[in-house]
Amino acid sequence: xxxxxxxxxxxxxxxxxxxxxxxxxxxxxxxxxxxxxxxxxxxxxxxxxxxxxxxxxxxxxxxxxxxxxxxxxxxxxxxxxxxxxxxxxxxxxxxxxxxxxxxxxxxxxxxxxxxxxxxxxxxxxxxxxxxxxxxxxxxxxxxxxxxxxxxxxxxxxxxxxxxxxxxxxxxxxxxxxxxxxxxxxxxxxxxxxxxxxxxxxxxxxxxxxxxxxxxxxxxxxxxxxxxxxxxxxxxxxxxxxxxxxxxxxxxxxxxxxxxxxxxxxxxxxxxxxxxxxxxxxxxxx
Numbered sequence: 001x002x003x004x005x006x007x008x009x010x011x012x013x014x015x016x017x018x019x020x021x022x023x024x025x026x027x028x029x030x031x032x033x034x035x036x037x038x039x040x041x042x043x044x045x046x047x048x049x050x051x052x053x054x055x056x057x058x059x060x061x062x063x064x065x066x067x068x069x070x071x072x073x074x075x076x077x078x079x080x081x082x083x084x085x086x087x088x089x090x091x092x093x094x095x096x097x098x099x100x101x102x103x104x105x106x107x108x109x110x111x112x113x114x115x116x117x118x119x120x121x122x123x124x125x126x127x128x129x130x131x132x133x134x135x136x137x138x139x140x141x142x143x144x145x146x147x148x149x150x151x152x153x154x155x156x157x158x159x160x161x162x163x164x165x166x167x168x169x170x171x172x173x174x175x176x177x178x179x180x181x182x183x184x185x186x187x188x189x190x191x192x193x194x195x196x197x198x199x200x201x202x203x204x205x206x207x208x209x210x211x212x213x214x215x216x217x218x219x220x221x222x223x224x225x226x227x228x229x230x231x232x233x234x235x236x237x238x239x240x241x242x243x244x245x246x247x248x249x250x251x252x253x254x255x256x257x258x259x260x261x262x263x264x265x266x267x268x269x270x271x272x273x274x275x276x277x278x279x280x281x282x283x284x285x
Contacts, residue, residue, distance in 0.1 A: 002167070004096050007045070013118070014019070020033055022184070041185055042245070043058055049167055056101065064265055065070050068276070094172070095164075095168075096174060096177055097180060097200060098119050098120075098121070098162055098177065099119045101119075101177070101178060101181055101254070102117070102119045102160070102164040102181060102185065103158075104179070105181060105182060105185060106185065108267050109182070109185075109210050110117045110185065110189050110279070112150055113189065113193065114185055114189050115188075115192060116189050117157055117158065117188060118158075118159045118160070119143050119159075119160045119162070119181070120160075120161060120162075121161075121162055121163075121164040122161035122162060122163055122164060122166065123164045125161060125162075125163035125164075125165065125166070126163065126165050126224070126228040127163075127167065127225050127226055127227060127228055128163055128164065128166075128225045129163055129166055129167075129176075129180045129220045129222060130160065130161060130162045130163065130180040130181065130183060130184040131161045131162050131182075131184065132158070132159075132185075132187035133158050133159040133160070133161065133190050134156060134158055134188075134191045134197065135155070135156050135157075135158050136153055136154070136155055136156050137153070137156070138151055138152070138153055138154070138155050147217055153195075154195060155195050155196075156191065157187070157188035157190065157191045157192055160185070160188060161183070162177065162180060162181065162184075162186045163185060165227055166222065166224065166227060168225070169223070169227050170222060170223065171225045176220075176222060179211065180218075180220065182207070182211065183207065183217065183220075186203055186206050186207055186210070187273065189206070190202060190203055190206070199217065199218045203217070204216070204217055208215055231249040232249070233248055233249050234247075234249070234272065234273045235245035235247065235248045235249065235250060235270055235271070235272050235273070236271045237259075237269065237270045237271075237272070238268065238269050238271070239245065239261040239263070239264060239266040239267075239268055240266050240267050240269060241261065241266025241267070242263060242264045242266055243260065244261060244263060244264075248270075252270060
């Protein structure tokens with residue numbers, strides 16, 4: 001769905017490109033739905049101008065009520081767009097229905113044992129092709145008859161995300177989408193049936209049996225050039241023992257953790273040059 005915060009985080013160039021794509025898509029859908037593409041009085045300029053003037057809620061209203069018996073999809077934003085416009089190749093690219101693909105693969109390779117999960121296009125993920133999300137809960141389990149009760153962690157898959165940016169960059173290659181979806185579905189299957197997460201030996205064996213590829217199935221090798229913008233490194237770290245210096249993009253998340261230099265074993269001090277505030281790491285006594 002549309003997110004104002006997401007647009008605020010976009011660069012002006014990306015925002016302009018996305019707006020141009022949305023306007024072009026909205027224009028085409030208005031003309032197709034109204035059946036007025038051939039009328040000379042309604043020029044592309046006028047229709048585009050009208051679409052821009054509708055505003056956010058106007059576009060949603062037009063997308064929901066439909067005109068002349070034709071219900072549009074949401075005219076604008078991200079996950080609900082069934083047709084995308086590739087500016088580089090000047091052609092329309094159909095975004096596959098990954099939910100239908102999930103149902104088909106579940107019946108084909110997993111005997112329908114994976115629960116019915118939401119399978120969505122994630123517009124925030126960049127170089128990560130897919131992600132299987134799961135929920136962890138703690139319960140009490142008796143491992144042996146008459147034995148002591150113990151706490152047990154139970155995992156359950158809740159959602160599968162695929163990167164819209166990455167696969168749009170790959171022109172929605174069906175073979176790569178299917179391979180990535182199988183990868184995440186194996187995760188969901190193992191979490192659901194065996195309470196097992198990660199790229200374990202059983203995961204590798206299942207991937208090999210399904211895909212027929214004998215290799216390490218942990219990471220993909222898709223082309224990601226140009227998808228993620230390089231981050232500016234403004235956090236300086238210094239080893240207190242040897243004085244070696246380096247740079248990273250973010251401050252460490254855990255301020256209580258002790259970080260050591262791999263070269264000499266000395267503790268590391270991080271300084272955010274944007275704030276000029278130091279977070280010092282001291283060795284344990």
